Amino acid sequence: MRQIVLDTETTGLNPRSGDRIIEIGCVEIVNRRLTGNNFHTYINPERDSEEGALAVHGLTTEFLSDKPKFAEIADTLRDYVKDAEIIIHNAPFDLAFLDAEFDRLGFPRFVQHVAMVTDTLVQAKEIHPGKRNSLDALCDRYGISNAHRTLHGALLDAELLAEVYLAMTRGQNSLTIDLAVPEASAANTEVIEVATTTEIIVLQASAEEMADHEALLDRLDKEAKGSCVWRAAITN
Incomplete structure (x- = not known):
């Protein structure tokens, strides 16, 4: 399945109080490989960013003033993500903003345009219970350099999350990959079944x-x- 790693930047924390999306970054993965077919746009939110949000992303009202409005990029975004698995870190946050933008245009909720949504924060908490699982913490844990991440940016964060996701889920495919043998030698290969158990620690x-x-x-x-x-x- 085609996978899209998605991230947004916003004017604040609450779409219900009128906060808007100001940047969307998407990175495409096909067969666990980055394709380079990415989607990125800045958006004019028609309002100022909250002071705290501005300190995080650094996207000023002046910089965004000549950028397209969400309505102008909505169809392109929908076509890009259509029927793909969408991978987001802390998905409820981004989905709340995407749903608010779609609702303004009379579109169905975001999840109705895609195949499914995977939340890497939920995955990380299951794999690393009791540990910090922010994007920065996961980059450190998996040896992914984020030294260039002085400010949050939707495309940069999506690129980092794509690398984190591939590293974090590598074990899901490792048995299939490692045990694959050429047909010529398959008859002489002894298959050993390995039973594994995982204890989940709840804190x-x-x-x-x-x-x-x-x-x-x-x-x-x-x-x-x-x-x-x-x-x-x-x-x-």
């Missing part, structure tokens, strides 16, 4: 950690002037 947050988490969400609510995406996802 519960302490009361102090839960209190810190709630305090962080309260701060995000205040900055977003509404309910942040993460809290909205929990309550829904």
Whole structure:
């Protein structure tokens, strides 16, 4: 299946309070190889970025003023992602913004245009329970250089995430690849079945950690002037 690694940059944290997408970056993977057939665009959100968001991505209102509006790139984006598996880190955040933009244009939700959505943050938490699983942390863990990532950028982050995804999921294909033999020698090859078990360690947050988490969400609510995406996802 064709896979698309997708990332966005936005004016803030909450599409419900009017925050908009300002950049989309997509990287295509076919048969676990980067094809170079990428999609990237800046978008004029017709509003200023929140101060905190601007510090993250550095895309000023002046820089974005002559860029296309989302409505102008929507059909091209839909054609590009159509029927592909979409890979996103912390997918609920990006999907909330994409759905808000699609809703403004009267389009069905984003997931209805694609085959499926894979959240690499969920995958990483399953593979590395109890550890930091931000994109930067995963780059360090898998030896992927992100030294050039001084500011967040949708295409740069999608490129890094594509490398992280391929490294993180390499084991899923390793048995098939490593055990493949030429037909001529297959008859003389003894097949050994290996049984493996994986114990999943679940770490519960302490009361102090839960209190810190709630305090962080309260701060995000205040900055977003509404309910942040993460809290909205929990309550829904």
